[in-house]
Amino acid sequence: MTPTVFMQQPAILDLISGMAEQLQSIIRERQLINPVMIGIHTGGVWVADHLHKKLGLADELGTLNISFYRDDFSRIGLNPRVKPSNIPFDIEDRPVILVDDVLQTGRTIRAAMNEIFDFGRPSAIILAVLVNKTGRELPVQADVTGMTPTLKPNDYLFLRGPEPLEMQLGQKTASSGNND
Amino acid sequence: MLYKNSQLTAEGKLKHFLSIEGLKRDLLVDILDTAENFTALAHKGRPVKKVPLLRGKTVTNLFFENSTRTRTTFELAAKRLSADVLNLNISTSATTKGESLLDTLRNLEAMHCDMFVVRHASSGAARFIAEHCEEHISVMNAGDGAHAHPTQAMLDMLTIRQHKGDFTPLRVAIVGDILHSRVARSQILALNTLGVTEVRVIAPRTLLPFDPRSLGVHVYHDLIEGITDVDVIIMLRLQKERMAGAFLPSEHEYFRLYGLTENKLKHAKKDVIVMHPGPINRGVEIDSAVADGPHSVILQQVSNGIAVRMAIMSMCLGGQDSREESA
Numbered sequence: 001m002t003p004t005v006f007m008q009q010p011a012i013l014d015l016i017s018g019m020a021e022q023l024q025s026i027i028r029e030r031q032l033i034n035p036v037m038i039g040i041h042t043g044g045v046w047v048a049d050h051l052h053k054k055l056g057l058a059d060e061l062g063t064l065n066i067s068f069y070r071d072d073f074s075r076i077g078l079n080p081r082v083k084p085s086n087i088p089f090d091i092e093d094r095p096v097i098l099v100d101d102v103l104q105t106g107r108t109i110r111a112a113m114n115e116i117f118d119f120g121r122p123s124a125i126i127l128a129v130l131v132n133k134t135g136r137e138l139p140v141q142a143d144v145t146g147m148t149p150t151l152k153p154n155d156y157l158f159l160r161g162p163e164p165l166e167m168q169l170g171q172k173t174a175s176s177g178n179n180d
Numbered sequence: 181m182l183y184k185n186s187q188l189t190a191e192g193k194l195k196h197f198l199s200i201e202g203l204k205r206d207l208l209v210d211i212l213d214t215a216e217n218f219t220a221l222a223h224k225g226r227p228v229k230k231v232p233l234l235r236g237k238t239v240t241n242l243f244f245e246n247s248t249r250t251r252t253t254f255e256l257a258a259k260r261l262s263a264d265v266l267n268l269n270i271s272t273s274a275t276t277k278g279e280s281l282l283d284t285l286r287n288l289e290a291m292h293c294d295m296f297v298v299r300h301a302s303s304g305a306a307r308f309i310a311e312h313c314e315e316h317i318s319v320m321n322a323g324d325g326a327h328a329h330p331t332q333a334m335l336d337m338l339t340i341r342q343h344k345g346d347f348t349p350l351r352v353a354i355v356g357d358i359l360h361s362r363v364a365r366s367q368i369l370a371l372n373t374l375g376v377t378e379v380r381v382i383a384p385r386t387l388l389p390f391d392p393r394s395l396g397v398h399v400y401h402d403l404i405e406g407i408t409d410v411d412v413i414i415m416l417r418l419q420k421e422r423m424a425g426a427f428l429p430s431e432h433e434y435f436r437l438y439g440l441t442e443n444k445l446k447h448a449k450k451d452v453i454v455m456h457p458g459p460i461n462r463g464v465e466i467d468s469a470v471a472d473g474p475h476s477v478i479l480q481q482v483s484n485g486i487a488v489r490m491a492i493m494s495m496c497l498g499g500q501d502s503r504e505e506s507a
Contacts, residue, residue: 068217068233069232073494075499076498077498078495082217083217084216084219086220088225090225114232118226118230118231119225119227119228
């Protein structure tokens with residue numbers, strides 16, 4: 001079945017505004033000093049772009065391509081088109097806000113955290129995701145969530161972008177992957 | 181002619197990397213794109229230059245012929261992918277005790293290796309090994325006789341792309357010992373597959389193969405004429421160890437006619453890049469002022485060698501299992 005539109009840009013931007021507010025209160029409560037933000041390619045970077053502007057962080061946005069850290073490499077190989085990681089700041093002893101579009105199994109986040117630690121030792125990692133799906137395979141949870149939709153087991157959501165952002169709903173088949 | 185490329189899986193993915201021959205442009209571009217991603221690992225600000233892609237895999241360097249640089253870059257590439265590396269210098273090892281090549285292979289297979297990186301003085305050796313080893317093993321050709329040195333060609337393509345962007349408008353001159361050069365053969369195939377405007381070879385008649393035009397090149401015997409208006413000059417090493425007969429009057433004479441000097445370089449385009457696969461013979465095929473000069477990208481080639489070998493290793497060893505993708 002072809003994917004259908006689930007949510008359009010204005011609604012998605014509302015979710016991102018809500019995420020920015022949640023992040024601000026976390027930064028206040030936990031007294032996080034000088035946090036940096038890292039988006040996960042590709043959808044996470046689009047979400048992080050908006051969040052980064054709303055929070056007005058001092059450092060440029062960092063990006064992660066977790067292909068080199070995936071646990072399913074021996075099955076699916078590499079995608080040569082994804083841009084390389086770019087962390088234009090020192091993360092040693094600083095709080096990192098990690099952003100992704102969809103959290104499902106938790107495997108992407110595990111890979112991302114492994115890669116982050118190859119750049120240094122952050123003082124804390126705060127996870128912000130636009131969509132929090134069920135289907136966790138690892139003990140990973142988000143600190144900040146845009147939405148938690150109720151979906152059928154074979155449904156999956158994915159983000160199209162960057163301009164305009166659009167969330168689509170598809171049905172998983174044996175041959176298709178998904179973005180968690 | 182229907183040609184089944186034994187380097188590829190049924191899905192068209194790399195299984196072995198033996199030769200540029202038969203590989204499509206898209207696949208070469210995939211290799212370059214993947215390698216470009218790996219070059220980012222060496223950027224400063226990234227204290228750990230390793231990634232865990234090939235953790236648990238064993239890569240064996242099977243070198244039947246000596247080479248420091250190529251073996252070192254293959255070894256570093258495998259280690260930066262977190263593979264375990266075994267270096268076997270066969271010329272000083274089992275074969276001198278009378279063990280056959282196939283027996284050596286069977287022993288390595290019994291040690292559960294995943295990849296053989298093969299360098300051999302005979303053309304076709306890597307393909308022979310690929311055809312005779314167990315199915316789960318990938319073979320990379322690190323140079324076989326005068327036949328092919330495809331990873332060298334790909335690192336050269338990456339270096340060219342980093343400087344020139346698009347391949348299509350480029351004129352590239354390859355200068356020197358084309359006859360004995362597996363590097364030149366692989367470069368010519370790669371350049372033509374990537375669609376450059378013109379590949380020229382510049383060499384004395386004694387250092388050209390019987391029918392050089394069949395390689396898809398224009399032939400020049402005069403260096404200045406040949407490098408006029410080119411974008412890229414690739415100097416080849418004069419391979420003294422491969423010269424059984426008298427191909428040249430003297431090294432001095434060769435330098436006078438074919439050695440690249442700053443004065444001769446003025447005939448090429450202003451933004452020409454000068455490449456050399458190394459090791460360089462200063463004062464034989466290239467003047468020090470050029471090798472160390474502003475047009476030289478020789479050391480960048482060495483760095484790119486690691487990234488390209490990482491890319492090809494991970495493409496050969498990843499994504500081979502076609503079970504359903506999980507997220």
